[in-house]
Amino acid sequence: MDFGAFAAIGAGLAAIGAGIGIGNIGGSAMEAIARQPEATSKIQTNMIIAAALIEGVALFAVVVALMK
Amino acid sequence: MKKLLREVIFSIVVLLSCVNAKAAEKEHNNNNNNEEEFNSVEMIMHHISDAHDFHFFDYTDEAGVKHAVSLPLPIILFTDNGLTCFMSCAFHHNDDGTYVVSKNGENFVKYHEKIYQLNEGASSLEFDEHHHPLNAVKPIDISITKNVFSMLLSVVLLLSLFGAAGRSARKNPGAPKGILAFLEPIVVFIREDIIIPNVGEKKHKKYIPYLVTVFFFIFFNNLLGLIPSGANLTGNIAVTLVLSVFTLLITNFSANKDYWKHIFLPPVPKALYPIMVPIEIIGILTKPFALMIRLFANITAGHIIILSLISLIFVFKSIFIAPVSVGFVLFMYTLELLVALLQAYIFTLLSALFIGQAIQEHH
Numbered sequence: 001m002d003f004g005a006f007a008a009i010g011a012g013l014a015a016i017g018a019g020i021g022i023g024n025i026g027g028s029a030m031e032a033i034a035r036q037p038e039a040t041s042k043i044q045t046n047m048i049i050a051a052a053l054i055e056g057v058a059l060f061a062v063v064v065a066l067m068k
Numbered sequence: 069m070k071k072l073l074r075e076v077i078f079s080i081v082v083l084l085s086c087v088n089a090k091a092a093e094k095e096h097n098n099n100n101n102n103e104e105e106f107n108s109v110e111m112i113m114h115h116i117s118d119a120h121d122f123h124f125f126d127y128t129d130e131a132g133v134k135h136a137v138s139l140p141l142p143i144i145l146f147t148d149n150g151l152t153c154f155m156s157c158a159f160h161h162n163d164d165g166t167y168v169v170s171k172n173g174e175n176f177v178k179y180h181e182k183i184y185q186l187n188e189g190a191s192s193l194e195f196d197e198h199h200h201p202l203n204a205v206k207p208i209d210i211s212i213t214k215n216v217f218s219m220l221l222s223v224v225l226l227l228s229l230f231g232a233a234g235r236s237a238r239k240n241p242g243a244p245k246g247i248l249a250f251l252e253p254i255v256v257f258i259r260e261d262i263i264i265p266n267v268g269e270k271k272h273k274k275y276i277p278y279l280v281t282v283f284f285f286i287f288f289n290n291l292l293g294l295i296p297s298g299a300n301l302t303g304n305i306a307v308t309l310v311l312s313v314f315t316l317l318i319t320n321f322s323a324n325k326d327y328w329k330h331i332f333l334p335p336v337p338k339a340l341y342p343i344m345v346p347i348e349i350i351g352i353l354t355k356p357f358a359l360m361i362r363l364f365a366n367i368t369a370g371h372i373i374i375l376s377l378i379s380l381i382f383v384f385k386s387i388f389i390a391p392v393s394v395g396f397v398l399f400m401y402t403l404e405l406l407v408a409l410l411q412a413y414i415f416t417l418l419s420a421l422f423i424g425q426a427i428q429e430h431h
Contacts, residue, residue: 045261049421052414056358059365 007065014061021054108379116300116371118215119181120156124297136161141217146208147174147185156211165193176207183209215307218299222288230284258283258416266420268428275423278318282311283416290367290408294401302411303367305360312356312363315419320352323426355422359415366411370404 029047033040122139129135140157149172156178158169165179168191175186177193183206184193190203212220233248244252258280263272289301301307331348334341377396381389 041261045265045417048410048414049417052362052418053358055366056362059361059369060358062369063361063365 011062011065014058014065017061018054018058021058022051025050025054106379106382108376108383111379112372112375115375116303116368117181118213118299118304120159120178120183120211120213121161122214122217122297122299123161141212141214143183143211144209145176145183145185146210149174152176152207168192177204183207183211214299215301215304218289218292218301219307222285222292222301225288226281226284254284255280262413262417263420266417266424268424271427274322275318275420278314279416279420282314282419283412286311286363286415287409287412290411291405293367293371294404294408300367300371302363303371305364308360308363311415312360315359315422316353316356318419319356319422319426322423324429326429327426355418359418363411363415366407370400370407374400374404 025047029043032043036043120143121141124137124139126134126136138157138161140155143154143156143158145152152171152174154169154171158171159167159178163178163180165177165184167177168186169176175190177184177186179193184201184204185207186193186204193204194202196202229247229251232246233251236246236248237244237252243249259272259276262283263276263279267275286302289307292298293300293302331352332345334344334348336344374397377393377400380393381387
């Protein structure tokens with residue numbers, strides 16, 4: 001049985017999840033920076049850490065999808 | 069600096085002369101001269117995986133003979149009879165396990181960039197239904213492959229650049245000049261913005277060498293991987309595994325007793341220990357595991373996207389797709405330059421964060 005199509009659907013779902021997550025982080029970071037421009041560098045660092053963690057989970061899914 | 073430049077130009081000339089020698093060599097005749105069906109998955113996998121030569125392009129001359137232009141690399145095998153070395157051009161670009169190379173009374177074939185040693189009497193490689201070779205064994209392969217070559221190149225680059233920067237800093241204590249003026253702001257940024265906030269002011273000195281090295285190693289190899297026909301070193305899971313194991317070892321060997329107490333005696337009711345302790349122990353390993361997967365998957369995904377966009381031209385067999393494809397590839401390439409820096413930054417940042425969590429004082 002060929003699971004290629006299911007793998008593609010899985011990769012797509014992972015992309016949706018990561019997109020929502022990173023979108024939320026980015027949006028909140030923008031709001032925070034607008035309120036406190038002097039804390040920009042700190043907010044950016046934390047934003048990148050959080051985005052990297054979410055991206056890591058999404059990439060787990062992509063690797064699983066690649067391996068089928 | 070001039071000397072370095074001269075050395076670089078010299079090595080490029082040497083490499084190019086190798087390429088020409090290779091191109092002059094006759095390629096094996098491709099027995100199906102018909103239009104081959106373009107297989108994008110095969111092409112992409114070939115590009116992102118390791119190989120025994122730097123393959124630049126193929127061309128077909130008037131006689132219909134296919135030539136490949138590539139830079140051969142040495143193959144070093146450890147067989148029962150000892151060490152065997154030869155250049156990868158001995159295989160004449162045969163990758164199907166049919167062209168036999170005899171060295172020291174042993175016969176070798178190359179199949180999908182893996183070297184097999186044929187048993188006596190065998191003339192080509194055969195597989196059973198589980199894809200195990202029937203008439204050959206795999207010798208221990210310590211060849212200088214594309215990835216190994218690229219790693220050595222990056223090490224030479226790092227040593228020469230940072231050696232020059234170090235000498236310049238020692239000789240001239242004033243404002244930085246030359247290559248130091250380029251490298252010093254990056255090193256200072258890593259120390260001030262990555263290491264000190266995460267590891268802590270008091271103990272950060274011990275970890276600067278590792279974290280700065282890992283940053284520049286990943287950054288340089290990401291950039292070397294973006295050069296067309298270069299090696300995809302940071303997109304190789306073995307390389308990222310070793311890098312993340314370094315972080316794992318440094319984190320756990322420098323951890324203080326609070327870190328271990330948090331793992332084996334977490335501040336939860338005693339009844340939860342059977343669940344919490346295994347989770348915390350797995351947690352030690354998942355952090356570097358995520359580091360490994362993140363770097364591998366990011367770099368590999370970038371390469372796959374660029375190659376897929378290029379493949380579109382050949383899938384649709386139309387020249388009108390080309391401008392769209394090339395435009396998108398240009399965009400992706402620029403994005404990949406950002407990702408090359410960002411992934412080096414993230415790896416260093418998270419390594420510093422993990423080390424900082426392990427050594428922070430209890431409060």
